[in-house]
Amino acid sequence: MAEIRLGIEAPFGVLPGRSFDVQPFPIEPGDRIVFLTDSMRECNAASLDVAAVLEATAGDLRDDATMVCRDRYGGPPRGRTTEFGADPEPPRRPADPDVRTGPRAGRYRLATMRIDRAGWPFITGPLAPAAVLAVAGPRGTRWLASPFVALSAYMALFFRDPDRRCDSVPPDPDDVLSPADGVVMVAGEPQDGVAPEGEWQQVSVFLSVVDVHVNRSPYRGEVVESSYRKGSFLAAYRKESAHRNERTEIWLRDTEGPTARTVVFRQIVGVLARRIVTRTGPGQRLATGERMGLMKFGSRMDVFLPPECTLTVAKGQRVRGGETVIARWPATG
Structure with a gap:
């Protein structure tokens, strides 16, 4: 019996992670999918995404297959344990030759982390005074360069652009992913007075200043309309920000299936943000989870879906752009 180990990574190498790496694997009868976690919180988060793992893996899990959430270092299950089929066997040692370890396409790697091109002026700007103070500053004052270096490091963190599951595993055609x-x-x-005309459901995501601010398309389709509106800079968590703040609205229409599907989403800046970057326009076709822009320094994204979609997230839930399924269209065919 083989095991497929899916590791939950620690973002930035410090903070506890809440995602796992998923790649297509051929699953044979009796195989087990094992979540390797570092904390109870991660274990719980992993067990909530069992459906995503099942959809992302190639092949079918038989009745005698097992999925279990275990401690990364070979300890007993922690937090909620999700199992299918037979009772799990004791975890294998990492050196077991019958263990297959999946590629870690979604992990954070500081040394190779992509930085969005819009961030380089903010990253390099503080380094100029830091260099002057460090090289030419009077002795005893060179420590003043430290705040500028710290600011540059924060800007690099803010404009980070990590790969996500949708970049390596095509999403299900009925899934709508979080845009941020x-x-x-x-x-x-x-919310009252927020949605476009017609019947819609709304999913709104608030981005703090420590979140990844690269925005992704929640669904596939052609951009049939894109509009920009100037406005205020209220705190993005306030309801009024949805119709009073500076924002960009994008209409997507997918006509690949038997019926056309329309999704509307907005980039809305907050109290600190002063610019929206939108890298798409009418006539361009976007894939589900494709990068399409970013917002600077705290903002929100609103997604509007027709009533026939089933929402899969709840208020207060933390989501990841390009990974978390926020809604599903009814299956066709």
């Missing part, structure tokens, strides 16, 4: 990292503020009936 953050916390769900609204999931369900739209």
Whole structure:
């Protein structure tokens, strides 16, 4: 019997992670998928995404296959344990030759982390005074360069652009993915005066200043309309920000299936943000989870979906852009 080990990574190498790496694997009868975790919180988060793992793996899990959440270092299961089929066997040692370790496409690697091109002026700007103070500053004052170096490091962190699962594993054609990292503020009936005309459901994600601010398309389709509106800079978590703040609205229409599907989403800046970067326009076709822009220094994203979609997230839930499924269209065919 073989094991497929899916590791939960620690973002930036310091903070506890909440995602796992998924790649297609051929699953044979009796195989087991094992979540390797570092904490109870991660174990719980992993067990909530069992459906995503099942959809991302190639092949079918038989009745005698098992999925279990275990401690990364070979300890007993921690937190909620999700199992399918037979009772799990004791975890194998990492050196077991029958263990297959999947590629870690979604992990954070500081040395090779992609930085969005919009961030380089903010990263290099503080380094100029830091260099002057460090090289030419009077002795005893060179420590003043430290705050500028720290600011540059924070800017690099803010404009980081990590790969996500959708970059290596094609999403299910019925899945709608979160367009950004953050916390769900609204999931369900739209806020008053916020949604476009017609019947919609609303999912809103608030991005803090420590979240990844690269935005992704929540669904596939052609951009049929894109509009920019100037406005205020209220705190993004306030309801009024959805219709009073500076924002970009994008309409996507997918006509590949038997019926056309329309998704509307907005980039809305917050109290600190002063610029929206939108790298798409009418006539361009976007894939589900494709990068399409970013917002600077705290913001929110609103997604509007037709009533026939089933929402899969709840208010207060933390989501990851390009990975977390926020809704599903009814299956066709």
